Amino acid sequence: MNILVANLGSTSFKFRLFRFDGAGTPSLLAKGGYERVDDFGRAIDDCLAGLQAGGHVRSAADVHGVGFKTVLGKNLTGCVRADARVIAALDGFKEVAPAHNPAYAAGIRRFGEKLPGVPLVALFETAFYQWVPDAASRYAVPEAWFQAGVRRHGFHGASHKFVAERSAELLGRDDIAGRVRKLYQAGPSPVASGKPPLRVISCHLGGSSSITGLRDGIAIGSSLGLSPQSGLPQNNRVGDLDSAAVPYVMKTLGLSLAEVERQMTRESGLLGLSGVSNDLRDIGAAAAQGNPRARVALDVFAHSARHWIGAFLLELNGCDALVFTAGIGENNPDLRAAICADLDQLGVQIDPAKNDALRGAEGEISAIGSRVKIFVIPANEELVVARETVRCIAASN
Numbered sequence: 293m294n295i296l297v298a299n300l301g302s303t304s305f306k307f308r309l310f311r312f313d314g315a316g317t318p319s320l321l322a323k324g325g326y327e328r329v330d331d332f333g334r335a336i337d338d339c340l341a342g343l344q345a346g347g348h349v350r351s352a353a354d355v356h357g358v359g360f361k362t363v364l365g366k367n368l369t370g371c372v373r374a375d376a377r378v379i380a381a382l383d384g385f386k387e388v389a390p391a392h393n394p395a396y397a398a399g400i401r402r403f404g405e406k407l408p409g410v411p412l413v414a415l416f417e418t419a420f421y422q423w424v425p426d427a428a429s430r431y432a433v434p435e436a437w438f439q440a441g442v443r444r445h446g447f448h449g450a451s452h453k454f455v456a457e458r459s460a461e462l463l464g465r466d467d468i469a470g471r472v473r474k475l476y477q478a479g480p481s482p483v484a485s486g487k488p489p490l491r492v493i494s495c496h497l498g499g500s501s502s503i504t505g506l507r508d509g510i511a512i513g514s515s516l517g518l519s520p521q522s523g524l525p526q527n528n529r530v531g532d533l534d535s536a537a538v539p540y541v542m543k544t545l546g547l548s549l550a551e552v553e554r555q556m557t558r559e560s561g562l563l564g565l566s567g568v569s570n571d572l573r574d575i576g577a578a579a580a581q582g583n584p585r586a587r588v589a590l591d592v593f594a595h596s597a598r599h600w601i602g603a604f605l606l607e608l609n610g611c612d613a614l615v616f617t618a619g620i621g622e623n624n625p626d627l628r629a630a631i632c633a634d635l636d637q638l639g640v641q642i643d644p645a646k647n648d649a650l651r652g653a654e655g656e657i658s659a660i661g662s663r664v665k666i667f668v669i670p671a672n673e674e675l676v677v678a679r680e681t682v683r684c685i686a687a688s689n
């Protein structure tokens with residue numbers, strides 16, 4: 293079975309083609325992408341033609357399903373067939389995720405036209421947070437706001453789900469890994485009695501960052517809230533911000549609401565703090581040369597990560613493993629060291645040599661004797677989307 297995973301941005305389309313033979317890990321047949329896309333239909337045609345020319349599929353009929361990592365839908369989450377209901381749900385929240393929802397709605401429509409009869413599946417990034425308790429997901433807003441969908445939805449669900457499953461395997465808890473694997477089909481199945489709860493804190497640190505606490509593989513909260521511009525500072529999007537800042541700058545700096553929105557989504561985050569770049573590599577280089585704003589950006593990022601790790605450490609009553617994933621989590625030992633500094637009383641001790649040596653690969657970086665294991669687990673969101681797409685198609689056949 294060949295599954296195409298489509299990753300859509302407002303002007304970008306990236307894809308991966310997986311082949312599933314039996315129950316093992318699928319093979320990645322092809323990957324690629326397009327930037328500055330102004331016609332998704334043409335990009336999709338080009339992608340399908342390229343897959344045929346490369347010998348990966350004989351014809352479009354050889355694509356047996358397409359999976360989409362949709363961001364958030366109004367009154368809809370989970371892993372579902374990407375039909376008119378999904379397009380309406382994406383449309384209902386286009387104001388909250390303007391860079392992604394319209395792109396996914398357009399992409400799903402175009403794939404439906406180009407591949408008639410091929411099952412399309414949407415795995416919402418919010419799906420992983422369906423079991424977060426109200427206490428961790430409600431904002432203190434009027435009831436009408438809540439009814440309109442103003443609450444913490446949580447994102448990066450595919451990434452944190454992969455970490456939940458893989459960290460359980462690394463910790464020898466195959467029962468929990470299996471529980472996570474079938475979560476979207478079966479819900480949270482009961483955990484074998486007599487086993488201690490598995491407590492993991494997953495840090496997805498990249499262009500977009502979030503931290504999630506996992507109890508027995510299930511998310512108990514997220515640093516991301518209503519939209520993907522909350523929690524930690526993002527690349528050029530603001531993270532947590534006091535809501536009073538918006539009316540204040542509108543009144544005192546004379547900014548329109550549209551301009552405030554633009555600045556919060558394009559000129560804030562690591563870019564706004566550093567004034568250098570939205571990429572932590574450039575910021576690190578500038579800080580090393582003595583740029584004080586770049587130094588502040590790194591410090592704010594690490595402080596915010598520690599703030600959220602601390603929150604989940606308390607909720608989970610300690611943790612068994614702290615996991616770093618995504619571009620920064622996988623490749624930036626300095627940030628990992630800053631985040632793990634001076635936590636020995638909480639059982640977290642990083643091994644400096646192992647940490648420095650590990651980039652872009654899976655491994656353990658905790659010191660011998662550290663009560664909390666510290667792992668790097670490379671992100672594998674597309675694999676999660678592909679697997680869930682297969683399961684969703686099988687369940688609806």
Ligand code: AMP
Pocket residue numbers: 497498499500570571572573574618619620623624
């Ligand atoms: P992501 O959104 O997961 O692709 O992560 C993007 C961020 O990861 C950027 O801020 C980069 O600085 C960082 N990053 C990605 N690759 C590397 C690398 N090889 N070395 C250092 N940082 C990296």
